[in-house]
Amino acid sequence: MNVDSTIQQFLLALSGLISIVNPIGGALIFAQVTGAYSHAERVELSRRIGVYAALVMLGALWAGTPVLNFFGVSLGALRIAGGLVVMSSAWTQLNRPEAREARKQAEASGTGGLPPPPSPEGRPEATAAALSEIAFFPLTLPFTTGPGTIAVAITLGANRPAAMADRLGFYLGVSLAALCVAFAVALVYGSADRVVALIGPVRARVAGRLFAFLLLCVGTQILVTGIHDVFGPFAR
Template structure:
């Protein structure tokens, strides 16, 4: 098993997934909203919420990375079609983040505030994990990344190792960013969060474009005459 592991593929996959998931999840920007939404809670309650949200976010991202593409393939969606559609969704989401981030922040704040019950265990998953932290956009990005898996077995092992580690890293960032939301607000501020958000949104736009190109290549390659 270890001989089939490709560290280079794992590193490349880790960097790709980390930049993509960080852009769409935006732990720092979300922490600013989290601080506002949970302003009535104590620091201990926020820390407890952050632990639960980080755990749930990891489960959602890992499930989408590992099982998203096979489930769609079960319903007859080809890998090429999945890459094209997923890439377009990722690119469209990135374009929205890049051009009108304020509208997305307002929507996420409304989602997080909608009907919060008193039980912390209940609000940790819904709405603070889904859809606030890891919503449909994050799931679409994770599925698109998972659909980009290589065909060769050694590379595939490294691919999934790198992708999984990136998802876990994002979940850890969410846990500590949310747990330290007060400090994040003071240290970075809204302007700094928007600057970082737009920087990573551009990277996410490039990732979505590349995934779409890979899908189009998969469709056109069999139709082209052999060289």
Template sequence: MSASLQTYVLALSALFSIVNPLGSAFIVSTVIAGRAHAERVQLAGKIAFYSLIVMLVALWGGAYVLSFFGISLSALRISGGLVVAINAWSLLQAPETTEARKQQQAAEAEGIDAVAFFPLTIPFTTGPGTIAVAITLGSNRPYAGEEALGFVLGVSAAALTVAAIVWLTYSFADRIEAMLGRSKAQVVSRLAAFLLLCVGTQIALSGVADFVRSLR
């Protein structure tokens, strides 16, 4: 139980920081601004479900995919971190342009099902950075004994928790934004984008450090 709890806390902090549900919720709220609250809640449930599936698949199948294609974890971390950092930088530099582009993509899709998976789940919520972090977590799992079971339970519970937070924040993002006001919501979005830039940079640096160690 102690090992499962430690794994849960570690995985939760890693997945929560990269998914960034609150910051992403404000962006998604802007993208789907023309939809009714009931439709937003339904859409949030679908995004949360799809996000959970993406995280679980990356956790338990991602390492095998990397092995099949001969891709190292360091290469995954570097590429995933760079993608996250670049996207976060674009949000910091021109958030209005980025939100307008995302809103246009969402508006072009017809119906909730069409827009829930792409682009609101991938790449808005669980993009390359989340997949890279999940694969890295899954590749560190033990393969036998009680430690393996504790790891599976802990990491899976962390993914489920993050998905639940995504559902809550996305469902009530419009009301949170109305309570804060548009200007304060934009400040929160900017802070979230900066934190995301830091997370992406850290992922890339970890990949570079792993690559250097492998050369030695």
């Protein structure tokens, strides 16, 4: 296993996933839509969201490319299409962050809003069940790890090396990146009140634009790799 290659894949996946998930911007909306819940309940929600987000990202990273290959989608085509999708998402975030914030707000609230917090006299099992339900939908899917995150994860998974001997380091790097992002989500969401007080919406929007530019670079790199895969043999 090539350690340098593993670190490189870790950094590429980390920059792509952290940019599309944007835990800081998500924490501002999380604090708004869960304002009726107690601090302990929001901490528990953040932990569950972190676990669910890790499962979603790992599933897309590991299984997304094989599933598409099963349907006859070549690796080069997947990289080109995925790169374009990532670049399009990044460009939208870079130029219209307000539109993305409004969409995230709607996703987190759901069609009818989050259910009211459980009553204090309710049984602990019912409280845990209610928190678990809203933690997955809508707070994890589609709010935290929605279609954009899944598309980025599948695209990153498509960047796997052709040699089987190099894939262990690749999957180790991208999996660690997904776990780091999920941990960041749990940590930042759990401290959402402090994040709101410390950063505020304006600084969060600036950070979001920086993340978007980084995501644009990642998408461009994946697109270039896909073009090289498809058209490289014709240039020889």
